Amino acid sequence: MKILFVGGGMGGTIVANNVARRLAREVREGKVQITMLSATDQHWYQPGLLYVAFGKMGMNDIVREQTSLLEPGIQFFVDPVEEFELAQNKVRTKGGVVHDYDMLVIATGCEAVYDEVPGLAETSETPYTREGAVRMFKRLRDFEGGKVAVVVGVPHKCPIAPIEITFMLHEFFEKRGIRDKVELKYTYPIARIHNIENIATWAVPEFERMEVDYETFFNMKEVDVENKIVHSEEGTEKEFDLLVTVPPHRGMKVIEENNLGEGGWIPTDRYSLQMEGHENVYVLGDTSNLPISKTGSTAHFQSEVIGENIASIFRTGSATREYDGKVYCFIEADQDRATNACFNYIDPPEIKAPTKSMHMLKMSYNQWYWSSARGLL
Ligand SMILES: Cc1cc2nc3c(=O)[nH]c(=O)nc-3n(C[C@H](O)[C@H](O)[C@H](O)COP(=O)(O)OP(=O)(O)OC[C@H]3O[C@@H](n4cnc5c(N)ncnc54)[C@H](O)[C@@H]3O)c2cc1C
Numbered sequence: 001m002k003i004l005f006v007g008g009g010m011g012g013t014i015v016a017n018n019v020a021r022r023l024a025r026e027v028r029e030g031k032v033q034i035t036m037l038s039a040t041d042q043h044w045y046q047p048g049l050l051y052v053a054f055g056k057m058g059m060n061d062i063v064r065e066q067t068s069l070l071e072p073g074i075q076f077f078v079d080p081v082e083e084f085e086l087a088q089n090k091v092r093t094k095g096g097v098v099h100d101y102d103m104l105v106i107a108t109g110c111e112a113v114y115d116e117v118p119g120l121a122e123t124s125e126t127p128y129t130r131e132g133a134v135r136m137f138k139r140l141r142d143f144e145g146g147k148v149a150v151v152v153g154v155p156h157k158c159p160i161a162p163i164e165i166t167f168m169l170h171e172f173f174e175k176r177g178i179r180d181k182v183e184l185k186y187t188y189p190i191a192r193i194h195n196i197e198n199i200a201t202w203a204v205p206e207f208e209r210m211e212v213d214y215e216t217f218f219n220m221k222e223v224d225v226e227n228k229i230v231h232s233e234e235g236t237e238k239e240f241d242l243l244v245t246v247p248p249h250r251g252m253k254v255i256e257e258n259n260l261g262e263g264g265w266i267p268t269d270r271y272s273l274q275m276e277g278h279e280n281v282y283v284l285g286d287t288s289n290l291p292i293s294k295t296g297s298t299a300h301f302q303s304e305v306i307g308e309n310i311a312s313i314f315r316t317g318s319a320t321r322e323y324d325g326k327v328y329c330f331i332e333a334d335q336d337r338a339t340n341a342c343f344n345y346i347d348p349p350e351i352k353a354p355t356k357s358m359h360m361l362k363m364s365y366n367q368w369y370w371s372s373a374r375g376l377l
Contacts, residue, residue: 001032001314004099005074006081006091007107008038008066010046010373011285011299015105017375018307020071023314027073032314034073035099037091039080041066044130045369047296050161050332053127053136054168057366069373081108084258086278103280103310106266108255110157110286110294112247117153119223124151124245127165139242140172145181146241151220151230153248154189157286157294160341162186162246163194163203164332169244170210171334184211185238187218187230199331199341202351210334220245249294251287265289270345271322273306282306292345293327300372301326307375330362338362 005016016036026032048062070076083092090100112128114121125136148169152162166186173179186193186207192200193207193214207214219233223243230238250256251264260266260275267276268288275281284306285299292298302323309319325345332338333354340358341349371377 001102002100003032003034003103003105003310004091004101005034005036005105005107006038007109007285007287008036008040008043008076009107009109009285009299010296011107011109011303012036012038012105013043013066013069013373014300014375015107015282015284015303015306016074017069017071017373018303019310020073021375022307022311024071024073026314033075035075035077035101036070037077037079037081037093037099038066039078041078043069043373045366045373047158047369048366049127049130049133050164050168051366052133053125053140054172055137055141059130059134061366064370064373069370071374081254084254084260086260086275086281089280101280103282103313105282105284105306105310106255106260106275106287107283107285107299108252108287110249110251110264112156113250114247116248117220117222119225120151120153120220120245120247123223123225123228124243124247126245126247127161128156128245128247136244140169143173143178143182143242145178147183147185147239148242148244149230149238149240150184150186150244150246151218151238152188152246153220155294156246156249158329159195159293159295160199160329160331162188163199165244165246166212167206167210167332167334170212174334184213185240186212186214187232187238188214188216189219191216196341196343196349198349198351202339206333249286255287261287261289270325272309272319273302273323282310290325292325293329295327295329297328298326301328303375330358330365332359332362 045062051057079093079095126132194200255264268283284302286294337354338359339354343349
């Protein structure tokens with residue numbers, strides 16, 4: 001059996017390692033062949049970008065060679081897929097190589113896009129890209145005070161980030177002794193300050209305590225670059241001296257160009273994680289169209305289900321597990337405290353008061369991630 005993984009980020013790496021370990025004997029005996037195709041030989045721990053943007057981690061802390069994270073049985077090629085021929089069980093790469101498969105797992109992620117909001121790219125800082133995180137740190141370090149606006153595009157990965165970024169801005173300016181010179185304003189596109197109700201309910205008093213001004217129903221329309229004003233679709237506006245954004249995201253172009261899913265989001269069965277209409281194609285992580293948080297933890301929990309099912313299908317002919325929508329997020333609060341949110345398709349999160357120990361756990365996880373990517377946690 002040939003199992004092909006497309007994408008070597010959080011989801012692709014964890015699931016490929018999971019399958020390689022479960023079917024290690026069959027790989028050794030040549031009965032199973034596992035191949036991974038990715039767009040880069042580097043593996044970036046994207047949650048670390050938030051810490052880079054605030055000067056708490058360096059770029060070297062958040063990158064590893066992809067091959068150092070993979071189980072020995074996985075053949076790895078840096079050669080991105082350009083064509084998916086699902087009817088023929090084949091993909092064609094940029095390098096012109098055709099790979100056929102019996103099982104395909106797609107985990108190509110998603111990316112920030114700026115073309116929907118004129119002026120946003122030129123004016124805003126963001127921790128959502130590698131260049132952006134480094135630039136944001138320099139801007140924050142040199143900022144002397146004024147109006148700081150946080151603006152949020154949808155959809156985006158890591159739904160907790162807008163709130164975390166705001167808490168971290170408060171903390172950063174407080175530590176620099178200039179919090180009283182900063183007017184911190186937060187905006188969010190829907191009727192409350194976070195799309196998960198319990199998180200919004202918990203965060204409102206935190207914002208009020210930190211004197212963060214907030215406005216809901218603020219969907220970015222355009223940025224007046226010259227006058228430093230963000231206009232919303234709703235007709236309101238925010239002036240800024242420093243604009244921080246969580247940009248809108250789309251799935252990768254290759255997904256849309258191959259008609260696998262509008263906007264790059266692949267229609268996925270919420271329980272089996274199979275691509276709709278394709279029994280031998282699994283989808284996980286940010287590229288699925290599931291209406292759940294696009295986070296690394298989502299991809300991790302999905303990996304366990306897909307890994308177990310692929311091994312089980314190989315051995316017994318049928319799948320044994322379903323994904324229940326599980327997501328787990330740490331939420332960095334101010335200073336050295338954090339809390340967490342754990343939820344699934346049915347149960348919403350219950351948010352507890354932030355603690356120092358939860359913050360320590362998150363800081364430790366930032367180091368443990370590399371074991372997690374290898375599927376050891
Ligand atoms: C600032 C920030 C903070 C975050 N914080 C958190 C957090 O605290 N907790 C959390 O759980 N998540 C967090 N996330 C989100 C998390 O990083 C993503 O949800 C996660 O990486 C998704 O995994 P994925 O495998 O779907 O995509 P990715 O990890 O993005 O991997 C996609 C992979 O596909 C490859 N690829 C792309 N195109 C092709 C192609 N054509 N052919 C082959 N390969 C291709 C890419 O090279 C990449 O290796 C954060 C993200 C950011 C940016």
